[in-house]
Amino acid sequence: MVEIGKEIPGQVTVGKVTQDERKLFRSFEVTAIPAVMVIRNAQVKKSYIGMVPKEVLLQDIREFGPTDAKKAEEQPRG
Numbered sequence: 001m002v003e004i005g006k007e008i009p010g011q012v013t014v015g016k017v018t019q020d021e022r023k024l025f026r027s028f029e030v031t032a033i034p035a036v037m038v039i040r041n042a043q044v045k046k047s048y049i050g051m052v053p054k055e056v057l058l059q060d061i062r063e064f065g066p067t068d069a070k071k072a073e074e075q076p077r078g
Contacts, residue, residue: 003054
């Protein structure tokens with residue numbers, strides 16, 4: 001997962017949550033681990049149970065594009 005953050009810096013935030021954070025697990029309806037989710041603007045766009053190839057995750061991240069906050073940063077200010 002860390003590799004993905006390095007491969008597309010500034011476009012993605014990679015996080016890891018432990019089982020101890022039960023409230024977060026419940027809020028995202030995690031039923032098994034490892035669970036991998038692509039989240040954009042606080043919405044789960046894709047989720048996987050088990051290991052996911054890096055290429056698949058990179059494709060998913062690119063499919064959903066930058067977050068709205070990132071788009072706003074890229075807009076010219078005037």
